Amino acid sequence: MAELEQRGDRTPVPSKWEYASAPESRDIVKLEERYGLFIGGEFVEPRSGDFYKTLDPSSEEPLAEIPQAGPEDVALAVTTAREAYENGWSAASPAERAKYLFRIARILQERSREFAVLESLNGGKPIRESRDVDLPLAAAHFFYYAGWADKLEYAFPHRRPKPLGVAGQIIPWNFPLLMLAWKIAPALAAGNTAVLKPAETTPLSALLFCDVLRQAELPPGVVNIITGDGATGAALVKSDVDKIAFTGSTEVGKAIQRELAGTGKKLTLELGGKAANIIFDDCALDQAVEGIVNGIYFNQGHVCCAGSRLLVQESIYEPLIEKLKRRLTTLRVGNPLDKNTDVGAINSRQQLDKIEQLVAAGKEEGAEIYQPPCRLPEKGYWFVPTVFTNVAQSYRIAQEEIFGPVLSVLTFRTPDEAVEKANNTPYGLSAGVWTEKGSRILWMAQRLEAGVIWANTYNRFDPASPFGGYKESGFGREGGRHGLEPYLDFEGAEAFGG
Amino acid sequence: MAQAPALPTGFELPLEPRLPRIGSVDQVAVEARATDLSRRSIKREAKVFALDLAVRMMDLTTLEGADTPGKVAALASKAVRPDPSDASVPSVAAVCVYPNLVQTARERVGDSGVKVASVATAFPSGQSPTDLKVAEARRVVELGADEVDMVIDRGAFLAGRYAKVYDEIVQVKEAVGETHLKVILEVGELGTYDNVRRASLLAIAAGADFIKTSTGKLSSSATLPVTLVMLEAIRDVFEETGRRVGMKPAGGIRNAKQAVQTLVLVHETLGLDWLTPDLFRFGASSLLNDVLMQIRKEKTGRYQSPEYFTID
Numbered sequence: 001m002a003e004l005e006q007r008g009d010r011t012p013v014p015s016k017w018e019y020a021s022a023p024e025s026r027d028i029v030k031l032e033e034r035y036g037l038f039i040g041g042e043f044v045e046p047r048s049g050d051f052y053k054t055l056d057p058s059s060e061e062p063l064a065e066i067p068q069a070g071p072e073d074v075a076l077a078v079t080t081a082r083e084a085y086e087n088g089w090s091a092a093s094p095a096e097r098a099k100y101l102f103r104i105a106r107i108l109q110e111r112s113r114e115f116a117v118l119e120s121l122n123g124g125k126p127i128r129e130s131r132d133v134d135l136p137l138a139a140a141h142f143f144y145y146a147g148w149a150d151k152l153e154y155a156f157p158h159r160r161p162k163p164l165g166v167a168g169q170i171i172p173w174n175f176p177l178l179m180l181a182w183k184i185a186p187a188l189a190a191g192n193t194a195v196l197k198p199a200e201t202t203p204l205s206a207l208l209f210c211d212v213l214r215q216a217e218l219p220p221g222v223v224n225i226i227t228g229d230g231a232t233g234a235a236l237v238k239s240d241v242d243k244i245a246f247t248g249s250t251e252v253g254k255a256i257q258r259e260l261a262g263t264g265k266k267l268t269l270e271l272g273g274k275a276a277n278i279i280f281d282d283c284a285l286d287q288a289v290e291g292i293v294n295g296i297y298f299n300q301g302h303v304c305c306a307g308s309r310l311l312v313q314e315s316i317y318e319p320l321i322e323k324l325k326r327r328l329t330t331l332r333v334g335n336p337l338d339k340n341t342d343v344g345a346i347n348s349r350q351q352l353d354k355i356e357q358l359v360a361a362g363k364e365e366g367a368e369i370y371q372p373p374c375r376l377p378e379k380g381y382w383f384v385p386t387v388f389t390n391v392a393q394s395y396r397i398a399q400e401e402i403f404g405p406v407l408s409v410l411t412f413r414t415p416d417e418a419v420e421k422a423n424n425t426p427y428g429l430s431a432g433v434w435t436e437k438g439s440r441i442l443w444m445a446q447r448l449e450a451g452v453i454w455a456n457t458y459n460r461f462d463p464a465s466p467f468g469g470y471k472e473s474g475f476g477r478e479g480g481r482h483g484l485e486p487y488l489d490f491e492g493a494e495a496f497g498g
Numbered sequence: 499m500a501q502a503p504a505l506p507t508g509f510e511l512p513l514e515p516r517l518p519r520i521g522s523v524d525q526v527a528v529e530a531r532a533t534d535l536s537r538r539s540i541k542r543e544a545k546v547f548a549l550d551l552a553v554r555m556m557d558l559t560t561l562e563g564a565d566t567p568g569k570v571a572a573l574a575s576k577a578v579r580p581d582p583s584d585a586s587v588p589s590v591a592a593v594c595v596y597p598n599l600v601q602t603a604r605e606r607v608g609d610s611g612v613k614v615a616s617v618a619t620a621f622p623s624g625q626s627p628t629d630l631k632v633a634e635a636r637r638v639v640e641l642g643a644d645e646v647d648m649v650i651d652r653g654a655f656l657a658g659r660y661a662k663v664y665d666e667i668v669q670v671k672e673a674v675g676e677t678h679l680k681v682i683l684e685v686g687e688l689g690t691y692d693n694v695r696r697a698s699l700l701a702i703a704a705g706a707d708f709i710k711t712s713t714g715k716l717s718s719s720a721t722l723p724v725t726l727v728m729l730e731a732i733r734d735v736f737e738e739t740g741r742r743v744g745m746k747p748a749g750g751i752r753n754a755k756q757a758v759q760t761l762v763l764v765h766e767t768l769g770l771d772w773l774t775p776d777l778f779r780f781g782a783s784s785l786l787n788d789v790l791m792q793i794r795k796e797k798t799g800r801y802q803s804p805e806y807f808t809i810d
Contacts, residue, residue, distance in 0.1 A: 013774045017547055017765055022539035128537065285519075286730045287527035319519075322737065330766045339539040436522050456524050 022339045024127045029118045034065040037073055037227065038210040040080045041220025047072040054203055057124040058336050058345035058380040066203050069226040074235040077224040081166040081193040082240070084221030089193050090163060094150035101146030101188060103216035108139040111212065115205055119177055120336040122204040124345030124381070125299050127337050137461055138181040144463035145185035148484060152190065155481050161488040163191030164266060168241035170233045172248045173199035173347050174302040180206055182478045183245055184223060190487035193222045197236055200229040201348045241265065245486065250472050268476025268486045270304065270468055272401040273429030275450065276422035277307030277458060281316035283434035287456070289323045292407070295432060295458035297331060297343055297385050301405040305430035307458050309398060310409045311418055317411055321389060328372040331385050335377070343405060346381040355383050355404035362388050362397035367408070393421060401427070415440065419447045428470030432458045520699060523691035523727050532722035535766060536759045545758065549793045552757040553580060555775045556590040557615055557746065559783050561714060567602040570595055572810040574606035581790050590786065591775040592645060597638045604642040615645035619670060622684070622713035624649040628666050636673040645678040649713060650697060652687045660700060667704035680708035680746055686718035691727045698731035708744035714781065719749030725760055729767040745772070748781025754792040757785060
């Protein structure tokens with residue numbers, strides 16, 4: 001029982017109400033000591049002979065040994081995918097492909113708790129999010145593209161869609177399983193085979209996914225999973241694939257684009273962002289505060305479309321910032337597996353260093369920092385949810401992607417100025433608009449240079465909705481009918497005049 | 499579409515020059531936030547704390563045409579000593595009854611500290627002339643009520659006659675004097691969260707000590723999102739003026755789990771300061787037994803059958 005505290009002449013109020021810890025049990029996850037590369041439907045030893053350890057970022061505890069695939073391993077995976085494509089998968093009936101995708105979707109739903117726990121364990125994200133966001137969306141993606149597999153002719157009428165062959169796919173560590181679903185589901189629906197490389201720090205859910213593929217009896221070689229660091233990714237980009245799909249940093253994206261120039265390989269890039277979340281003074285204020293919090297602290301801010309630049313109309317600035325700071329004090333930072341955790345661990349030492357470096361730059365440049373009082377665990381990688389006010393457009397924290405729980409607040413006076421400031425960035429992935437005025441939402445949406453624009457909400461995803469960027473945030477779309485296109489050739493198109 | 503009300507006289511303007519703001523509520527987002535908070539996992543000592551608090555915050559209620567002195571006496575006894583087999587279970591905050599039963603309740607609760615609340619102002623519809631409502635409120639105080647639960651005139655509110663609603667609350671407040679005034683919005687009839695927010699601010703500006711969701715006579719009542727909207731209005735008033743207004747969800751909260759979820763909402767919206775019967779109440783009739791059952795389960799590790807808890 002909490003002690004009571006006497007305040008003035010009023011009846012005493014409790015001095016605290018601490019929620020007892022409520023951890024999701026990790027027993028449901030069975031980890032191997034050492035994993036292999038998933039090639040041709042089997043786990044095989046890496047020819048490179050190299051392994052590295054993958055960690056739980058909330059405790060720095062090693063979880064398993066992961067193979068570091070070398071160029072030979074990559075070549076083997078791609079050859080295997082090529083054989084699977086030529087000897088069966090390309091000839092399989094579309095309904096047959098749909099069948100496997102439906103199976104995978106269903107198995108993911110059935111095993112969702114296991115995957116959610118593993119995702120939080122290896123990635124540091126709160127179980128609340130892996131359970132309520134990552135897993136349902138990953139399964140939904142497979143369901144959605146399963147539906148398209150036998151309807152491609154209808155998705156692209158008169159264009160005779162054909163698969164490309166082998167897709168090389170490289171995914172980031174922020175939504176490991178969900179990004180895998182975004183990549184593999186459309187590739188398979190379109191009739192391709194795939195070689196996928198999960199991020200170096202978060203390979204475990206992709207490796208567990210191999211078990212799902214076997215359970216679904218997907219023909220061997222149709223999906224191959226190879227693990228490793230950037231060197232493995234580079235080898236995959238150079239290998240004999242027909243297409244590269246990459247989600248990750250703009251820097252690496254540019255390098256890939258240079259590498260592929262002139263090779264005829266198709267490419268889609270989903271890169272960084274520095275999204276403006278724009279708050280007009282007529283918005284529903286308390287809900288906007290929730291949207292801001294969800295925009296930047298969701299998944300510790302490890303979200304390419306995070307609302308990291310808050311643009312607030314000056315007339316509402318003070319009450320909004322007061323409310324936001326107050327709200328930050330109720331965020332619960334800690335054990336990712338605790339069901340009451342709102343903000344989990346930073347994914348890696350390297351990412352934590354980057355966040356700390358940019359936050360230091362923000363302080364140096366003269367921005368005002370606010371961090372709520374917060375007890376962080378001693379071990380693991382952690383960063384307190386942070387708000388910078390008094391930020392100028394020219395500061396690094398207003399320009400560069402921090403990819404962490406750090407919000408930069410700027411102000412504007414008129415809708416025109418909001419658009420100008422929002423677009424004044426090399427990125428163009430997403431934006432948010434908060435206003436009660438429907439006409440203004442449409443006016444803003446026409447002018448904002450961003451692939452995704454949310455109105456009176458933020459960070460909502462649906463498999464039917466295309467996602468992708470403008471400018472240095474990349475090109476190509478994932479999700480929706482648009483998401484099939486990068487995995488298809490349209491050879492017959494000329495006959496119909498393009 | 500009715501216009502937002504001009505600020506009535508008496509509204510405490512912020513000291514700093516800032517535009518007073520009624521504001522609006524986004525339905526989708528407020529429901530999402532309430533759902534998120536309802537997923538907090540409250541276990542063991544945190545749960546025991548909440549259950550004990552829920553008992554101390556309860557306005558044990560009977561508002562039936564069939565209420566008799568016998569029924570109310572039984573209820574009042576239960577209010578004083580909810581679980582005769584466990585002395586550590588506290589008394590509830592109040593019993594809430596119709597005016598005719600105030601004296602019975604008053605006698606039975608005696609000096610136990612349990613308050614007697616009476617509904618008034620043509621409860622539940624509020625469709626009577628203002629002078630009758632004011633007279634009724636004054637009379638229930640004379641009869642011995644410590645607290646008065648009045649209803650707003652939803653007919654006037656929905657017709658856009660905000661000033662009438664406001665004036666009526668002001669007059670009732672004058673009539674009951676120092677007696678604690680709870681103003682029932684009957685959210686189920688207001689139709690939108692925007693209206694709930696407006697009515698909350700209106701009632702607070704007019705002098706309500708508490709705002710209360712419902713009469714309990716409608717099926718749609720104290721949902722979590724409605725409660726959240728009202729708590730946010732209370733928070734805004736506190737932040738602008740420093741005045742603390744209480745909150746009472748009533749109707750529809752039938753089990754301990756809902757009560758705990760509601761307390762999480764209060765905790766994370768208004769903080770610890772509102773976790774007191776001075777500023778938060780549950781209006782309920784069947785909730786108490788479920789809370790008692792959960793308390794005993796937390797203490798003994800097993801559930802007891804409902805027969806062990808008195809029906810009053």
